[in-house]
Amino acid sequence: MTKEKKSTLTFTAALMITAGLVLIALALRFLLFGQDQPPASGSPKTATISAAQVARVHLKDSKMAYDSGSAVFLDVRSQSSFETSHIPGSLNIPLFELESRLNELHPNDWTITYCT
Numbered sequence: 001m002t003k004e005k006k007s008t009l010t011f012t013a014a015l016m017i018t019a020g021l022v023l024i025a026l027a028l029r030f031l032l033f034g035q036d037q038p039p040a041s042g043s044p045k046t047a048t049i050s051a052a053q054v055a056r057v058h059l060k061d062s063k064m065a066y067d068s069g070s071a072v073f074l075d076v077r078s079q080s081s082f083e084t085s086h087i088p089g090s091l092n093i094p095l096f097e098l099e100s101r102l103n104e105l106h107p108n109d110w111t112i113t114y115c116t
Helices: 003-033 059-069 079-084 099-104
Strands: 073-076 109-112
Touching: none
Parallel strands: 073 109
Antiparallel strands: none
């Protein structure tokens, strides 16, 4: 595969991810930081948000974040889907494992999730 074709595929992949990625990224952010007060002793930290509360990342911003390395791209599909195709350098934490694996993500990183 030529470098130009690889670059085009990378750009296309970055374009495709923004469609459904921001909802999950911001849901993750609210899971990590959504509560103003700490949970009661022994209670798990949870947050409830609506889709209206989740800001979207525009495609060009996602592409710029990818090119500059300023964001972590998180693929929340199954491992087999990830192995078939994914954004180079992205992490894979399937959605059903996300809550139990949040400790693998740094809370100060800009995490952009995708599932396409």
